[in-house]
Amino acid sequence: MVLLDRTKQNLLVEMKLQVKIELLKFCFAVLNSVFLVLGLSVLGCAVWILFDRGTFLNVLSSGELQVVAAGLFLIGAVVVLVGVSGCVAASRELRFLLLVFTGLIIILVLGQLFVGLVLMINKNKIEKSLDQAVDQIIFQYGEDNSVNRLLDSVQRGAACCGRNGPEDWLNNSFIKSLNLTSPDVLPCSCLRNSSSFGSLWCSNNSNFTQMQFGQTKESLKGCSQTLIDWLWQNILTIIMMDVCLILLQVALASIAVKLFQMFGEKVAFKRTNQLVAEDDAHPGSAPDGVYGEQNLAYMDPDGGLIETEHMSPEETYNLAQNQVYLGQN
Numbered sequence: 001m002v003l004l005d006r007t008k009q010n011l012l013v014e015m016k017l018q019v020k021i022e023l024l025k026f027c028f029a030v031l032n033s034v035f036l037v038l039g040l041s042v043l044g045c046a047v048w049i050l051f052d053r054g055t056f057l058n059v060l061s062s063g064e065l066q067v068v069a070a071g072l073f074l075i076g077a078v079v080v081l082v083g084v085s086g087c088v089a090a091s092r093e094l095r096f097l098l099l100v101f102t103g104l105i106i107i108l109v110l111g112q113l114f115v116g117l118v119l120m121i122n123k124n125k126i127e128k129s130l131d132q133a134v135d136q137i138i139f140q141y142g143e144d145n146s147v148n149r150l151l152d153s154v155q156r157g158a159a160c161c162g163r164n165g166p167e168d169w170l171n172n173s174f175i176k177s178l179n180l181t182s183p184d185v186l187p188c189s190c191l192r193n194s195s196s197f198g199s200l201w202c203s204n205n206s207n208f209t210q211m212q213f214g215q216t217k218e219s220l221k222g223c224s225q226t227l228i229d230w231l232w233q234n235i236l237t238i239i240m241m242d243v244c245l246i247l248l249q250v251a252l253a254s255i256a257v258k259l260f261q262m263f264g265e266k267v268a269f270k271r272t273n274q275l276v277a278e279d280d281a282h283p284g285s286a287p288d289g290v291y292g293e294q295n296l297a298y299m300d301p302d303g304g305l306i307e308t309e310h311m312s313p314e315e316t317y318n319l320a321q322n323q324v325y326l327g328q329n
Helices: 002-051 063-092 095-121 123-140 146-158 166-171 173-177 224-281 313-328
Strands: 185-187 201-203 297-299 305-307
Touching (some): 002 063, 002 224, 123 146, 166 173
Antiparallel strands (some): 185 201
């Protein structure tokens, strides 16, 4: 009866434990799915920085930015791998894989902190690299290529001209050949006009009849602040994604540790219930050596040991009579 009550109690505790495990596994699966999506987003940002030819980030020669891009690529790839391993570990209740998952989470958090620190520490260097890249584009401007089209797009969209202003275009190799002292000739994107005659240049100066004349020359500002704002909007987006990843990883690591403990408790309960079930199935049995061998010998009152196992019925009867007689005296 005691064994039966203990079995019921263990089963009840095990059922409660299983309910907790299923709830934690559900929360883990939801958070891990978000974790995978963010990891793929970080991986996409890294690919964009490293390989996209249509942004100024690719034009920058900053070594720090390249380190950040490579770090983001590595982090994104590892996040995807860790997320998949976490799903497998939770669904199949693999304790060792949960430990591996938690260890990789810690490594990822350290890597993301490193990337964020590199970005913040080298803020001025990255801005300087951006300025140098724009100055180089202005100097070489004159051909219809992807980099020039990128600068044209910025100048049209932000209604700006040059890095600090239209005077920056006096450093252009083509305009230098014209021996101009004022920015009378500018890219059509500065004047927000369309180029004609196959030329990228426009002017209000009537001496340059082969170029497209702008109807009005607007008061133009430099594009430097616009480019810096654009750069840091993208960098802050990446940093915010990293912060979200870190918070999510802390939550996932906590759940993984709790699942690891509960999986261990579940295994212990199963072993205990198995032993109790074996005891219930064989209530009269006992392990060898518990009760010892049955002693069939009779101890004589005088201290002698008389073996009754091999005595005949008559001898046994006489022995019993003698014992009765001795007991009376």
